[in-house]
Structure formats: structure tokens, C-alpha cells
Amino acid sequence: MTLCSLALRPLTLRLLAPVCFALLLAGCGDPVADAPPSGNKKLRIAVIPKGTTHEFWKSVHHGAARAAKEFDVEIIWKGPVNENSREAQINIVQDFMNGGIDGICLAPISKDSLVRPVRQAKAAGIPTVIFDSGLDDPESIASYVATDNEKGGRLGGQCLAEAMGKKGNVILLRYNVGSESTQLREDGFLAALKDYPEIKVLSDNQYSGTTRDTSLDVSQRLLLSFRDQVNGVFVVAEPNGVGMLGALKGAQLDGKVKFVGFDPSPALIDAMTQDKMQGIVLQDPDTMGYLAVKTMVRHLRGEKVEKRISTGEYVATPANMNTPEIKKLLYPPQLEE
Amino acid sequence: MSEAATPNSAHTSGRRRLQAILTALGPLLALVVVLIAFGIADKYQRGDRAAFLSVNNIRNISEQTVVVAMAALGMTIIIIAGGIDLAAGTALALASTTLAWCLKNDYGVAVGLVAALGVGALTGLINGTLTSLLGVVPFIITLGTMTIYQGVAKLIANETTVQPAFAQVPEWLPNLTFSPVKPQWLIYPLLPNFSTSVWIVAAVAVLMAAMLKYTIFGRYIFAVGSNEATARLCGINVRLVKIGVYTLAGLFVGAAGILQFTRLTSGDPTGGVGLELKIIAAVVIGGGSLSGGRGSILGTIAGAAIMVVIASGCNILGISNSIQDIVIGTIIIAAVTLDQFRQRRLAS
Numbered sequence: 001m002t003l004c005s006l007a008l009r010p011l012t013l014r015l016l017a018p019v020c021f022a023l024l025l026a027g028c029g030d031p032v033a034d035a036p037p038s039g040n041k042k043l044r045i046a047v048i049p050k051g052t053t054h055e056f057w058k059s060v061h062h063g064a065a066r067a068a069k070e071f072d073v074e075i076i077w078k079g080p081v082n083e084n085s086r087e088a089q090i091n092i093v094q095d096f097m098n099g100g101i102d103g104i105c106l107a108p109i110s111k112d113s114l115v116r117p118v119r120q121a122k123a124a125g126i127p128t129v130i131f132d133s134g135l136d137d138p139e140s141i142a143s144y145v146a147t148d149n150e151k152g153g154r155l156g157g158q159c160l161a162e163a164m165g166k167k168g169n170v171i172l173l174r175y176n177v178g179s180e181s182t183q184l185r186e187d188g189f190l191a192a193l194k195d196y197p198e199i200k201v202l203s204d205n206q207y208s209g210t211t212r213d214t215s216l217d218v219s220q221r222l223l224l225s226f227r228d229q230v231n232g233v234f235v236v237a238e239p240n241g242v243g244m245l246g247a248l249k250g251a252q253l254d255g256k257v258k259f260v261g262f263d264p265s266p267a268l269i270d271a272m273t274q275d276k277m278q279g280i281v282l283q284d285p286d287t288m289g290y291l292a293v294k295t296m297v298r299h300l301r302g303e304k305v306e307k308r309i310s311t312g313e314y315v316a317t318p319a320n321m322n323t324p325e326i327k328k329l330l331y332p333p334q335l336e337e
Numbered sequence: 338m339s340e341a342a343t344p345n346s347a348h349t350s351g352r353r354r355l356q357a358i359l360t361a362l363g364p365l366l367a368l369v370v371v372l373i374a375f376g377i378a379d380k381y382q383r384g385d386r387a388a389f390l391s392v393n394n395i396r397n398i399s400e401q402t403v404v405v406a407m408a409a410l411g412m413t414i415i416i417i418a419g420g421i422d423l424a425a426g427t428a429l430a431l432a433s434t435t436l437a438w439c440l441k442n443d444y445g446v447a448v449g450l451v452a453a454l455g456v457g458a459l460t461g462l463i464n465g466t467l468t469s470l471l472g473v474v475p476f477i478i479t480l481g482t483m484t485i486y487q488g489v490a491k492l493i494a495n496e497t498t499v500q501p502a503f504a505q506v507p508e509w510l511p512n513l514t515f516s517p518v519k520p521q522w523l524i525y526p527l528l529p530n531f532s533t534s535v536w537i538v539a540a541v542a543v544l545m546a547a548m549l550k551y552t553i554f555g556r557y558i559f560a561v562g563s564n565e566a567t568a569r570l571c572g573i574n575v576r577l578v579k580i581g582v583y584t585l586a587g588l589f590v591g592a593a594g595i596l597q598f599t600r601l602t603s604g605d606p607t608g609g610v611g612l613e614l615k616i617i618a619a620v621v622i623g624g625g626s627l628s629g630g631r632g633s634i635l636g637t638i639a640g641a642a643i644m645v646v647i648a649s650g651c652n653i654l655g656i657s658n659s660i661q662d663i664v665i666g667t668i669i670i671a672a673v674t675l676d677q678f679r680q681r682r683l684a685s
Contacts, residue, residue: 044386052658076655081648081662082611086601091401091645095652098394099379100386112500113601116511123518124393136503177497209496 043073045296046096047105047289048089050132052079056263056285058334060132063289064105065335071297076101086113093117097124103142103300105292107132111180115140127299131292133181138307142299145292145309147283149181152262152313153188153236158195159279159315160232160260167198168231168258171222173215173244174207175237185236185262185281202226208240215243223251230257238263241280245271264316264330272318282314282329360679364623364639367672371643375650382654389653392529396516398645403514403534404429404600405612406641408593409619410538410545411461411586413637416620417549418582419562419629420468420475424483425590425616428460430609431490432594437499437604446507453598454591460486461587465580483613490606499604506602513537514599534596538638541592546634558582562629615644622672643668 047064049057061077068075076096080088089109094117096104104121106128108114115137118128122140131145138144160170172189175182186204193199206222208215219240223230233248235241241261245268248254254271260279261268271277288311299305316326359366372390379389388394408425415422432453439449464482468475493499514534523530549555557578560568569575598604621627622643623636647668651661 078652078655079658081658085608086603086605087404087597087608090600091648092652094397094401095394095649098388098391098397099653100383100388110498110601110603112503113603116515116602120515120518177495 043102043297043300044076044100045073045103045105045293045300046076046078046092046101047293048092048096048107049077049079050089050107050109051084052077055332055334059285059332060107060289060292062333062335063286063291064293065289066286067290067293067297071294073293073297075293080109084109086110090114090117093121097121097126101126103296104128105296106130106135108135109133111136127296129292129296129299131288143295143305143307143309145288145295145311147181147288147313148310149184150188150191151310152281152283153185153190154192155188155313155315156185156234156236156260156262156279156281157189157192159281159317160234160258161193161196161199163258163260163278164199164232166196169200169202169226169229170232170234171202171226171230172204173219173222173233173235173240174204175240176207176210182236189234189236199232202229208235208237208243210239212239212242212246215240216246217243219244219247220250223247223253227251227253232258233260235259235261238265238268241265241268245276248276269321269330272316272321275318278317280316280330282316282326284312284314284329284332286332287311356683360624360683361633361635363676363679364633364636364643364672367622368639368643368646371646371650371668375646375654378650378654389650392521392526393516394649394653396521396529396531398642398649399529399531399535400514400516400600401649402638402642402645403532403538404593404596405615405619405644406538406638407541407596408590408612408616409623409637409641410542410634411589412616412620413623413625413632413634414545414549414558414582415475415586416617416625416627417562417630417632418558418579419565420579420582421479421617421627422461422464422583422586423476423479423613424460424464424486425479425586426609426612426614427483427487427490428457428587428590428609429594429597429612430604430606431460431486431493432457432591433598433601433608434490434494434499434594434604434606436595436598437501438493440501440505441499443505446510450595453595454588457591457594458584458588460590461584462580464587465583468583469576469579487606487610490604490609494604494606496606498606501603511599511602514596534599541589542634542638549634554578554581559630562631564630615641618644618669622669624676640672643672 049060051057064075078092080092082088086109093104097120104126108130111134114135118135119140121128127142129143129145130141134144135141172186174186203222206218208218233244235244242265248257248259254276259277261277262281264280264282268277268280272280291309291311295305295309314329316330320326321330376390380387408429412422412425435456436449436453439452464479467478514532516532517530520530557573560573561575561578565575619641620632620637623633623640625632644665647665651664
């Protein structure tokens, strides 16, 4: 019939094309496709970073994959499509909550906005291990695996104080209002300086903002105000490290003012080889990914896990930067997607 | 047999009607097909652990659709009237930031909601007035206001995220967009127990569809979008209609901002960047024509849901973000191309 064929031809085409397409995609998805479809007890764990393009997360991925291999579980690595979009990260948690997953490892973009989805997951019987940054609801999570940022800040403070000969004036350049991990680093830094009575803090109330651009502006302003007094500078994150380095170079203070940062980048490592930086506090993203997955596996197997697990903090200095342990942290292994 | 050769005129008109119905339901049909396709892929990949077509995931998808769907209702009438609004995303974030700011500074939730809706409507009023009075195309006007609204939002938020304390956000507000754990069904197995926001969007959508079909304003919108000069010659005050359309759409953007806040429980002044493209894509996938005069409420809702289904499906299947971006782009182009083929056939 004309009527039927006219209506049906495009219809069947439309019906079939997406099905084939989706099946194709199902094949593209992670190694699940070759696993036996039923009766398999292999645990499936979703690992959700804050983003997927930053180097830090690629190292976390490497560690998570290492743990997956060691404990014979399957991980699904999925970050928000738009870096740092809360909405997208909430959606991912919710999708996995309904999606045949045994547990979730999550690095929350916001300590507040992700509370509800994590509670929802718990109500659905899916536990969450939080890694990297805290969540404002310790009751709903199995464990929190992260750098001890307060200790990292203290290590940075000690390193800077020693480099300055335990006396002089310092500037603390803060990161961003409301960012929990960096605030702990700032607190730790100031706490460490209490042991050095001859060190005076010139400025500790300036925030760099989240980009290298804004960091450079704020750093330049700070150095302009304190150029004749400052002996040491501490910055609490990678972008403001790069901004401050630029400002120091511009003011021709690089190498004269002692400078300690947090998290490496090629520019900062380069500065350290030229003795323009006296230290970089390091985290261990590879171990973080590894421990997040390992902790989830242990929790799912009914073992008792610690509520707070530290992944280690280290300081690289011009003296130790070529040792294998520190080199591994300055250039952490990465997993490409 | 070719179309023209059909001798029976009753037969022809019957076929026309069937085609018209299929056209109207096209996006909805596409939604069902995409749902089933991912359901099959999920089943194929994970066997008896498949959960894509479970009632909980359907409810989850509906929750994730409401923000874009609400804003897209407004965008639908703008596009029918032959306009475009690139500022919808940042205006949405501005409304949501306003609500967060009101809560944080203890003005209370009632003031916050009214302020968010008011700010939304105001952004629309500005878009509409500038477009009408300056005679500059809306693409350029809203490209400008897009940045302006983002700037205002950052100003209100003091360039950071506005985070009201837990006690300052009444419990019912975030619960609007979180599906109740139990019961899962209202009427088993026909009607899942959706979150309140889904019902709100559904109710508003019905009102909008009725407005477009049965009121004079609704017919004016189509007239202006189909042929502005003719509409003017017919005595329609085109400027006034345009200002009305943008303002009404702004109100929807404000409502969408409220819904975004209920999901994030914080106001992120940059949280709307890129959202305008999703909103426009929802309308276009739903059969709206960027040259004006065509678009449907049902299609828009289906269009918004299709994008969420694809994103959700890609998440569950473990497809990487790079592939997911490519898939969504491909489907937008495919959907619109298919729709144009259908329209051309219908016209001939």
C-alpha cells in the first residue's frame, strides 16, 4: 500500500539507525563488552574526577587503573564533559547511581552541591569514597582519600623558613575564596611559621583567583607594595605559582626572594633547576587514584576502612629533585584515555 | 506509485493528516527510539545488570531535563517569532545567583523566588526592547547582553560562588528536583513518581501550547515569525509582540534559574556558559526553524530530553567524553536534516 510504505519506510529507517548506532557505541565503551554478561561477580566501580583534561587527573587515572588491575575489578573513568561543571558532575553521579555500579569514587567539584547526589546514592545502596577534595557530609561517605593539605602547607612553611635562614618577612598569596583544600594549605603554612618567631608575615589577605592571568596581576601589585621588605613568598596552588614566578621575574626579584610553591608544572620545575625556587610541595595523584579504588574495594568486600586516608605529602627542593622518589612525583605517570 | 498519481482525493487528505500527525510526533518518536536504542545497548553490554530503562533512571533523566526544558519553552516562542536569544544561559545563571544571594543574605525564599523571576523577565525585556528599538538583529544584541548578564552575575556573586548555608535553604526547595525515593510509581506501571519540578514543567508546557494555539498573542507570534512585513501590513504591532515574546521568555529563563539552583543549592555566576546552545538545540531538535514561523512545545520538550538521554546513556555505557561530544553533535545535525527532508516532502 502506498500509504503504509510511505509512512513506514522512513520510520523503519529511523528506528533501526539509532539502534545500530547505540550497539556500536556499546562496543566502544570500556572493557565491559568482553566480560561475560551474567553471573559475574567482578566489582564495577565508577571513578569520577573533577575534569579529564588536566595532567593531575590523568595521573589519578593511572593510579586507579593500577588498583583495578591489582584487585581484579572494573573501573569506569568518567569526568564531567565541561571541566568544573557542577551540574554535569551531579548528572554523572545520578546516572551511575541507577546504572548497575557497585561503588563510586568521587572528587567533588563543590563540597556542598554534591552532598545530595551522594546521599541519594547511599539511599540507593551505593557507597561513595571521596577523593582529592572534601564533601560537607562525612556521614554519607565510606572514606575520604586525599592529600593532607594542612600538613602540606606546614611542610611548605618549614621549607621556606629554612631557606630564609629562619628570619625575615614573608608574603602568603592565597588562592580563591571558598576553596577548601587551598585554605587548609594556607592555614598549615601560617601555623608552621609560629615556630619561627623571627619571621614576620607582611601580607596574608590577598587572593590570586583561579587563573595564571589574575595571579600575575595580584602578584605584581603585592611585589610593588612590599618590594623592599620581602624576603620570602609562599603560594598554595600551581596557577598562582606560575603567576608569582612571572611577577618575580618582571620585578627582577627572582632568585633574590626565596620562593616556595605547591604542585609542580614545567615552568616551576624549570625555575627550581635555576635555583629561583627553593621548594615545591608535592601531592601524589597516582597513589591517590590507587588508594581511592583500593579503599572502595576493601569497603565493598566488607572490610573496615579508615574514615580518612592520607595519600602523602612531599617537598621537592633543588637538592633532592633528581632523586628517583621525587622525580616520580614531579613527573607523575599518566594514563591517556 | 507516485504521490501525484493517487486519484482518490479522500485518500490523499487522509495521508496528509497522517503525515501531519507523524511530523508533530516526530521528535517524541525519536526520543522513544533513542531511549530504546540505549536500553538495548545497555542490555547487550551488561546483561542482567542493565538499568538504563529502569524506572529510577527514567526519573533521573527527567530530573536532568527540567532546567534546559524550562528555558527552552521560552526559547521556542522566540524562535517561532523569528528571533534568537544567545543570552539565555548567562541570564539563567544570573537568576540562579540572585536567588542564592537573597537566601544567603537572609531575605527569605519568597523574596528570592520573586527576585529570580523578576530578574529573568527583566533580562528578556532588555533583549526585546533593544532588538525592537535599535533595529539590530537579535543575534548581535543577545551576543552583547550575554556578556553583560554574566558580568552582572559575577558582580552580585563578588566573583565567586554564592553558597547559602544549609539552614538558609528550606528543605522543600532542593527537593523540587530530586525524585522521592519511594514510591517509585504513581500508577504502576504507567506513571512514575516524578519530582515536583517535572510536573511544574509539564503544566507550564501545556499552558504554553494552549497559549500558542488558542490566543491572539499566540497567532501573532507565528505571524511575525512567518513574515514580519506581512504581519505589519495586517496591523500587528510587531515591536510590541517582540518585546512581549522576549519578556515572557525571560520569565521562563528566571524559572529555569530557580530550577538550576534547586539542583546545585548554590549560585554559580559562570554556571550558564554554553547552556544557551543546549537550549537552542532543544528547540531545533524539536522541529523549530531558525528562520521563524515554526516550532512546537511538545517537540522542544522531546528535544531537551533526547540530549539528556544521550548524555546519560553515554555515561552509563562508559563512553569517553570525546566520543560523547561527537555523538551529540552528530545527532543534532541528523535530527535537523531529517526534519527538513520531511518538511520539504510535506510542502511538495
